[in-house]
Amino acid sequence: MKIIEKESIAQNLTKFVVNAPLIARKTLPGQFIVLMVREEGERIPLTVVDADKKRGCITIIFQEVGYTTKLMGRLNEGDSLYSLVGPLGKPTPIKNYGKVILLGGGVGIAELLPVANALKAAGCNVTSILGGRTAELVILKDQVKRYSDEFYITTDDGSLGEKGIVTDILNRLLKKSHDYGLVFCVGPVSMMKAVADATRQAKIKTIVCLNPIMIDGTGMCGGCRVTVAGEMKFACVDGPDFNGHEVDFNELISRQKRFVQYEKHSMCKLDAQIKDMKAEGGR
Numbered sequence: 001m002k003i004i005e006k007e008s009i010a011q012n013l014t015k016f017v018v019n020a021p022l023i024a025r026k027t028l029p030g031q032f033i034v035l036m037v038r039e040e041g042e043r044i045p046l047t048v049v050d051a052d053k054k055r056g057c058i059t060i061i062f063q064e065v066g067y068t069t070k071l072m073g074r075l076n077e078g079d080s081l082y083s084l085v086g087p088l089g090k091p092t093p094i095k096n097y098g099k100v101i102l103l104g105g106g107v108g109i110a111e112l113l114p115v116a117n118a119l120k121a122a123g124c125n126v127t128s129i130l131g132g133r134t135a136e137l138v139i140l141k142d143q144v145k146r147y148s149d150e151f152y153i154t155t156d157d158g159s160l161g162e163k164g165i166v167t168d169i170l171n172r173l174l175k176k177s178h179d180y181g182l183v184f185c186v187g188p189v190s191m192m193k194a195v196a197d198a199t200r201q202a203k204i205k206t207i208v209c210l211n212p213i214m215i216d217g218t219g220m221c222g223g224c225r226v227t228v229a230g231e232m233k234f235a236c237v238d239g240p241d242f243n244g245h246e247v248d249f250n251e252l253i254s255r256q257k258r259f260v261q262y263e264k265h266s267m268c269k270l271d272a273q274i275k276d277m278k279a280e281g282g283r
């Protein structure tokens with residue numbers, strides 16, 4: 001699983017193109033892989049942003065938020081990942097929904113890109129709304145814009161696009177018209193919850209792409225349990241896309257916090273290791 005290209009696309013945000021011909025051949029929009037950086041490491045899920053069947057490679061974009069993603073950020077072109085499993089999850093249902101609104105927040109924009117491409121190709125009229133805390137965290141603007149008939153950006157600090165959050169624009173659009181066949185949202189859980197709340201009253205079909213803690217990614221460990229329409233679902237095999245109006249977001253938010261102590265502990269360990277390596281002159 002050799003890394004054949006590495007690009008830094010924003011602060012703490014890196015793109016890898018990885019050699020994975022079998023996965024590239026099978027992947028559909030909305031699917032993800034589970035990878036291990038090294039043999040004794042943990043397994044983490046990442047969306048397949050692009051799959052190039054001809055070159056036999058896939059593109060992943062990751063934000064360095066903790067131990068494993070920081071470790072990945074230290075790899076370079078020519079290095080290899082220990083393992084890659086996929087494609088996993090159900091593909092996003094793609095068809096001509098008429099007018100659609102796509103919302104992406106932070107690194108969720110990477111996950112939105114293949115869906116925007118596929119919905120546009122299926123004949124949808126696409127309105128995209130991208131949001132981030134500051135200008136540099138609104139990634140892949142030109143790429144998403146390419147598939148959009150209408151395009152908006154919001155930033156919390158007003159450094160790019162409109163000052164505010166993505167639901168400000170969504171609410172404005174919904175005031176003018178409810179004539180949308182689909183709203184699709186991927187980003188922080190709080191954003192997906194706010195979007196689902198906004199579209200519930202308007203009765204617009206809303207898909208959210210959930211990111212609960214996943215471990216095996218194949219439905220066996222139970223780690224990614226979410227409650228949808230009162231039923232227990234596993235996001236890795238039943239999702240990651242779900243009807244946003246049926247997701248129990250409060251439960252999801254509390255389950256996301258389960259490993260915070262352990263995550264802090266491993267980050268401290270990694271920071272100490274990096275410091276030691278730098279002191280010894282390594283990378």
Ligand SMILES: Cc1cc2nc3c(=O)[nH]c(=O)nc-3n(C[C@H](O)[C@H](O)[C@H](O)COP(=O)(O)OP(=O)(O)OC[C@H]3O[C@@H](n4cnc5c(N)ncnc54)[C@H](O)[C@@H]3O)c2cc1C
Binds near residue numbers: 070107111210211213
């Ligand atoms: C289906 C799916 C697709 C995803 N796609 C992307 C993507 O394209 N790009 C991207 O940057 N991130 C994506 N993520 C999130 C990514 O998996 C986590 O950021 C990563 O696992 C963090 O690991 P860490 O060890 O660096 O951080 P940690 O310090 O372990 O965790 C930091 C935070 O990351 C989340 N996280 C940690 N481990 C997992 C895990 N095994 N499963 C899910 N979330 C976890 C938790 O919210 C946690 O609080 C996706 C998650 C899911 C479930």
Ligand code: FES
Binds near residue numbers: 216217220221223
């Ligand atoms: S990640 Fe183990 S059941 Fe979904």
